[in-house]
Amino acid sequence: MPDAATLPESQQILALNAFDARQAGGLPPATAELVQRRQQTFGPTSVLFYQEPMHVVSAEGVWMTTADGRRYLDVYNNVPSVGHCHPRVVEAIARQAATLNTHTRYLYDIIHTYAERLLATYPAGLDKVTFTCTGSESNDLALRIAAAATGRRGIVVTDNAYHGNTLAVTEVSPSSMPGKPLPPHVRVVRAPDVYHAPTDDLGQRFAAELQEAIDSLEESGFGFAAFLADTIFSSDGIYADPVGFLKPAIDAVHRAGGLFIADEVQPGFGRTGDAMWGFLRHGVLPDIVTMGKPMGNGFPMGGVVSRSELLEAFTESVGYFNTFGGNPVAAAAGLAVLDVIRDEQLAENAAAVGRHLRAGLRGLAGNGHPEIGDVRGAGLYVGVEFVRDPLTRQPAPELATRVINGLHRKQILIGAAGRHGNVLKIRPPLVFSKDNADQLVGALGEVLEEVAAPSR
Amino acid sequence: MPDAATLPESQQILALNAFDARQAGGLPPATAELVQRRQQTFGPTSVLFYQEPMHVVSAEGVWMTTADGRRYLDVYNNVPSVGHCHPRVVEAIARQAATLNTHTRYLYDIIHTYAERLLATYPAGLDKVTFTCTGSESNDLALRIAAAATGRRGIVVTDNAYHGNTLAVTEVSPSSMPGKPLPPHVRVVRAPDVYHAPTDDLGQRFAAELQEAIDSLEESGFGFAAFLADTIFSSDGIYADPVGFLKPAIDAVHRAGGLFIADEVQPGFGRTGDAMWGFLRHGVLPDIVTMGKPMGNGFPMGGVVSRSELLEAFTESVGYFNTFGGNPVAAAAGLAVLDVIRDEQLAENAAAVGRHLRAGLRGLAGNGHPEIGDVRGAGLYVGVEFVRDPLTRQPAPELATRVINGLHRKQILIGAAGRHGNVLKIRPPLVFSKDNADQLVGALGEVLEEVAAPSR
Numbered sequence: 038m039p040d041a042a043t044l045p046e047s048q049q050i051l052a053l054n055a056f057d058a059r060q061a062g063g064l065p066p067a068t069a070e071l072v073q074r075r076q077q078t079f080g081p082t083s084v085l086f087y088q089e090p091m092h093v094v095s096a097e098g099v100w101m102t103t104a105d106g107r108r109y110l111d112v113y114n115n116v117p118s119v120g121h122c123h124p125r126v127v128e129a130i131a132r133q134a135a136t137l138n139t140h141t142r143y144l145y146d147i148i149h150t151y152a153e154r155l156l157a158t159y160p161a162g163l164d165k166v167t168f169t170c171t172g173s174e175s176n177d178l179a180l181r182i183a184a185a186a187t188g189r190r191g192i193v194v195t196d197n198a199y200h201g202n203t204l205a206v207t208e209v210s211p212s213s214m215p216g217k218p219l220p221p222h223v224r225v226v227r228a229p230d231v232y233h234a235p236t237d238d239l240g241q242r243f244a245a246e247l248q249e250a251i252d253s254l255e256e257s258g259f260g261f262a263a264f265l266a267d268t269i270f271s272s273d274g275i276y277a278d279p280v281g282f283l284k285p286a287i288d289a290v291h292r293a294g295g296l297f298i299a300d301e302v303q304p305g306f307g308r309t310g311d312a313m314w315g316f317l318r319h320g321v322l323p324d325i326v327t328m329g330k331p332m333g334n335g336f337p338m339g340g341v342v343s344r345s346e347l348l349e350a351f352t353e354s355v356g357y358f359n360t361f362g363g364n365p366v367a368a369a370a371g372l373a374v375l376d377v378i379r380d381e382q383l384a385e386n387a388a389a390v391g392r393h394l395r396a397g398l399r400g401l402a403g404n405g406h407p408e409i410g411d412v413r414g415a416g417l418y419v420g421v422e423f424v425r426d427p428l429t430r431q432p433a434p435e436l437a438t439r440v441i442n443g444l445h446r447k448q449i450l451i452g453a454a455g456r457h458g459n460v461l462k463i464r465p466p467l468v469f470s471k472d473n474a475d476q477l478v479g480a481l482g483e484v485l486e487e488v489a490a491p492s493r
Numbered sequence: 494m495p496d497a498a499t500l501p502e503s504q505q506i507l508a509l510n511a512f513d514a515r516q517a518g519g520l521p522p523a524t525a526e527l528v529q530r531r532q533q534t535f536g537p538t539s540v541l542f543y544q545e546p547m548h549v550v551s552a553e554g555v556w557m558t559t560a561d562g563r564r565y566l567d568v569y570n571n572v573p574s575v576g577h578c579h580p581r582v583v584e585a586i587a588r589q590a591a592t593l594n595t596h597t598r599y600l601y602d603i604i605h606t607y608a609e610r611l612l613a614t615y616p617a618g619l620d621k622v623t624f625t626c627t628g629s630e631s632n633d634l635a636l637r638i639a640a641a642a643t644g645r646r647g648i649v650v651t652d653n654a655y656h657g658n659t660l661a662v663t664e665v666s667p668s669s670m671p672g673k674p675l676p677p678h679v680r681v682v683r684a685p686d687v688y689h690a691p692t693d694d695l696g697q698r699f700a701a702e703l704q705e706a707i708d709s710l711e712e713s714g715f716g717f718a719a720f721l722a723d724t725i726f727s728s729d730g731i732y733a734d735p736v737g738f739l740k741p742a743i744d745a746v747h748r749a750g751g752l753f754i755a756d757e758v759q760p761g762f763g764r765t766g767d768a769m770w771g772f773l774r775h776g777v778l779p780d781i782v783t784m785g786k787p788m789g790n791g792f793p794m795g796g797v798v799s800r801s802e803l804l805e806a807f808t809e810s811v812g813y814f815n816t817f818g819g820n821p822v823a824a825a826a827g828l829a830v831l832d833v834i835r836d837e838q839l840a841e842n843a844a845a846v847g848r849h850l851r852a853g854l855r856g857l858a859g860n861g862h863p864e865i866g867d868v869r870g871a872g873l874y875v876g877v878e879f880v881r882d883p884l885t886r887q888p889a890p891e892l893a894t895r896v897i898n899g900l901h902r903k904q905i906l907i908g909a910a911g912r913h914g915n916v917l918k919i920r921p922p923l924v925f926s927k928d929n930a931d932q933l934v935g936a937l938g939e940v941l942e943e944v945a946a947p948s949r
Contacts, residue, residue, distance in 0.1 A: 068600065071600040071605060072600065074609065075600065075608075077609075077620070078609055078612055078621065078622055079597075079621065079622065079623070080620075080623075080801050080804045081804050081805050081808045083597065083623075084598065084812075085598055085599070085600065086599060090599065090600050091599045092599070092600040092601070093593060093599045093600065093601050094592075094593065094601075095592050096592075096594075096595065101595075101599075114595060116595070116596065116816060116817075117594065117595070121593070121594070121595075122590065122594065124591075127587070127590045127591045130586065131586065131587035134578065134583045134586050134791075134792075135578055135583045136550075136552075137549060137550065137551050137552050137557075137577070138552075138573065138577070138790075139552065139557075139570060139573070139577075140570075140572065141535075142542040143541070143542060143546065143547045143548070143549045143557075144527040144531065144541065144546050144547065144548040145548070145549050145550075146527070149530045149531050153530065153533075153534055156534055164533070164534075164536075165534065165536035166534055166535065167536075167539075170627050170817070171626050171627075171630065171815070171816070171817060172816070173630070173815075174626075174627065174629070174630065174659065178658075180660060181660055181663075202634075202813055202814065202815060203630065203659045203660070204636060204637055204659070205659065205660035214811060329816075334594075335595070335817070335820065335822070336590075336594075336793075336822075337626045337793040337794070337817035337820075337823070338793070343536075348537050349536075349537050352537045355663065355669055355670060356540075356669070357658055358540070358658065359629075359658060360572060360627070360628070360786060361572075361626070361791075361793035364791065364793075366791070366792075367793070
C-alpha cells in the first residue's frame with residue numbers, strides 16, 4: 038500500500054482505508070469477480086473503500102445494505118443528505134424525468150420556482166444563481182467570476198483545502214498536490230486550528246495570516262482576487278469554533294478589494310445545524326457562494342450564488358452556459374431537498390443530534406480514552422482527532438485507520454480528514470438520530486478498547 | 494441587440510435568435526411574468542431562445558409542448574438523443590434512484606455492467622473509462638491526462654471549436670473568445686471546410702496545417718500534447734466529408750508524439766449514422782475519447798475513455814475522483830440509452846433519415862433556392878449553409894436568423910452553427926422519422942419563399 042502522506046488528498050485519506058489489489062486474496066468469490074470486472078474497466082484512477090470492498094445493493098435513510106444482507110450505519114455519506122433514497126426526492130425525480138428534461142434556454146415553471154426558493158435561503162444581496170452540475174464546476178466558475186470582476190488572478194486558500202477536480206480548481210486545492218509547489222497565483226494560510234496551535238484570538242491570528250498572503254499576492258503581480266474557503270474547513274480537519282472567527286479575515290479580504298468565495302459544498306444545506314449555510318454561523322457575507330454534493334441528494338447538481346454586478350463583469354468577458362445545469366429534473370430534486378429539510382426540520386435535527394453526539398464523544402474521551410485528543414464541529418459535521426499522546430498532541434493516523442476498519446467490522450461506515458488523516462470525519466445523512474449517535478459512540482468505545490492499546 | 498460577431502460562441506449563435514429584454518413588450522402576460530421571475534434570479538448570464546421565449550410544459554419523442562398547447566417539432570435538441578422522456582430511460586432512472594444512489598467507492602453491479610457495455614462499443618485498445626458529470630468535465634480531465642502522459646501542455650484545436658465551459662476548456666474553445674488572443678499554449682487549425690476553400694485533397698491539406706501548428710508549439714517551449722477535435726466539427730459549421738479525411742492529420746499527431754483527443758459530445762452515440770462514434774467514420778484511433786450530452790438522455794453524465802498507461806501517468810501525478818460521476822442512477826440511465834440505441838436501431842435510423850433529409854434539402858436548393866449554398870453532414874447531424882450569392886458564397890447569417898424565426902412560427906425548433914452563424918444546425922433526437930424530415934423540408938421551403946427574397 039502506498040504511503041498515504043505522498044498521495045493526493047483525493048487518495049491520501051482514502052489510502053488509510055483503501056482496497057489494495059495486491060492483498061486481494063481471500064475475498065468472497067462474488068466480490069473478487071466484481072473487483073476484477075471493475076479493474077478491467079475503470080483502471081488505475083479508481084479507488085475502492087476498505088480492504089474487503091463493500092458490494093452494496095440498496096440504501097435507505099442512514100442505512101446501506103450489502104449483498105450478504107448486512108446493514109451498515111452510514112456515518113460517511115453527505116451526498117444523500119436528507120437520507121438515502123428519500124421517497125420525496127425519488128418521486129420528484131421520477132415525475133419530472135417523465136414530463137420534461139431539457140436545458141434552461143426555455144421558460145419552465147419549476148426551474149424558476151427552485152431558483153426563488155433557493156435564493157430565499159440567502160441573505161439580501163446574494164440574489165442571483167447560476168446552475169452547474171457539480172461542486173467542482175461551481176468553484177471553477179466562481180474563480181472565473183472573481184477574476185473577471187477584480188481583474189486579478191491571485192487566490193488564497195487554506196493549506197490543506199480541497200475544492201474539486203477541474204484543472205483550475207485542483208490548482209487551488211493544496212491537498213490534491215502534497216509536496217508539490219503551489220502554482221504562482223496561489224497562496225495558503227494555515228487552517229484555523231486552535232488544538233495544535235492555541236490562541237486566545239483565533240480571529241485576529243487568522244486575519245493577520247490571511248493579510249500576509251494577500252500582501253504577497255499583491256507584491257507578486259498577480260494581485261488578490263479572492264479568498265476561497267470551505268466554512269467548516271473539512272479537508273483541513275474540521276474547524277468550526279469559535280463562532281465568528283472568520284469575521285476579521287473577511288473584513289481584511291474586503292479591505293483589500295478582494296472577494297470572499299464561500300465553498301458550501303460541505304457545510305451547506307443545514308448540515309452545521311445553526312444555519313442553512315456555514316458562512317451564516319460566522320456572521321459574514323460572501324461575495325460568491327458555491328454549492329454541490331447535497332444539493333440534489335445525489336442528483337448531479339451544483340450552483341453558484343452571487344450578485345448581479347459580479348456576473349455582469351464575467352458575462353461581458355466570456356459568458357457561461359451549462360447544458361445540464363438547472364435542468365427541470367435537477368430543479369425538482371433540489372426543490373424536494375429544500376422541502377424535506379424544512380418539513381423534517383433537518384437543520385434543527387443536525388444541531389440537536391450533533392450536540393448529543395459531541396457530548397457522547399467527549400464523555401468517551403474523558404472516560405479512559407486519552408487518544409481522543411479533540412472533539413469538535415458543528416451540527417452533523419464532527420471531527421474526532423486521534424493523538425499518540427494528549428500532551429504532545431502528536432497525530433495518530435494509524436489509530437484512525439484501525440478505528441475506521443474496526444467500525445467497518447461493526448457495520449459502521451466512517452472516514453477520516455485532516456492533513457495527517459488522523460481526524461475521524463463524522464458527516465452522516467441529516468436524518469441521523471440520537472439513537473444512531475449512541476450506537477456510533479458505543480461502537481467507537483468498543484473499537485478503541487480493541488485497537489487503541491498499542492498506541493498508548 | 495448586441496452584434497453577434499462580438500459575442501462569445503455560447504452567445505454568438507444564440508444572439509441570432511435570442512430573447513432581447515429591451516423588446517419584451519407584447520409578450521403574453523404569463524410569459525412576461527416568467528421572464529421577469531427568471532431575470533430576478535438568473536441574472537445576466539442567462540440567455541433565452543427566441544424573441545417570444547417558449548414556455549414549455551412537456552416533451553415526448555421529437556415533440557415539445559408549450560403552455561398554450563402548441564406542439565413543436567424538435568430539430569434542435571441532441572441531449573434527449575433517444576427521444577424526449579423515453580419511457581425506458583425514465584423507468585431506469587426512477588427504479589435506480591429508489592434503490593441506491595451513491596459514489597463509486599463501493600462495488601455495485603450496474604456501474605460495472607454499464608462500464609463493460611460502454612467499452613464494448615469501442616475499438617480494442619480503448620479499454621478504460623473514467624466517469625464524469627458533463628462533457629466539460631470530460632474535456633478538462635482529458636487535457637490533464639494528456640499533459641501528464643506527454644509531459645507537455647500545447648493543444649491544437651480548430652479555429653471555431655467549442656469544447657466546454659471550465660476555465661481550462663474555455664482556453665481551448667476559440668469560439669468562446671472571439672477577437673481575443675489565444676492563450677500561449679494553444680494553436681488553431683482552419684476547420685476542414687471545402688465549401689469556402691475547395692481542395693482535391695482535404696486530408697493532406699488539413700494534416701499540413703495541423704503540422705504547422707504542431708511545429709509552432711514545439712518551437713514555443715510548450716511542446717505538443719494533443720490535438721483536440723470534435724469529429725463532426727459542429728461548432729465550426731459541421732464538416733463530415735470526405736470520410737477518412739482525418740487520417741493523415743491523426744498520423745501527423747502520432748508521429749509528433751502527441752495524443753488525439755476525440756470529443757464525441759456532439760457526434761457520439763450513433764448520431765452520425767455510420768457508426769457509434771464519429772472517429773470511427775474516419776478510420777482513426779484516438780488516444781482519449783470524451784463524452785457528454787446524449788450519454789444519459791438528459792441525466793447529467795459524461796465520461797473519458799482511454800488506455801491504462803495514459804491513466805497511470807495521470808494517477809501518479811494527481812489522481813481523480815468525481816463524486817457524482819458513474820453513480821448507479823447515471824449507470825442505469827446510460828445503460829437504458831445503449832439498450833434503446835440498439836433495440837430501436839437508432840444509428841441505422843439516423844443514417845437512413847439523414848440521407849433522406851439531405852436529399853430533400855438538396856432538392857429544395859436545386860428547386861429555386863440558390864440561397865442554400867451547401868447541404869452537408871452525416872446521419873442526423875446536418876448543416877444547411879445560407880449564402881448571399883451562390884458564386885461568391887458570402888455567408889448570410891441574417892437569412893439564417895429569419896429562417897430560425899420563420900420555422901419557429903411554423904412550430905419547428907432549430908438553431909445555427911459556424912463562425913458566421915449562417916449554417917442551420919439540424920440535430921434532432923435520433924427517433925426523427927422520414928415524415929419528420931419531410932415536414933422540416935416542406936416548412937423550410939415555405940419559410941424561404943417568405944423570407945429569402947430580400948437577400949436575393
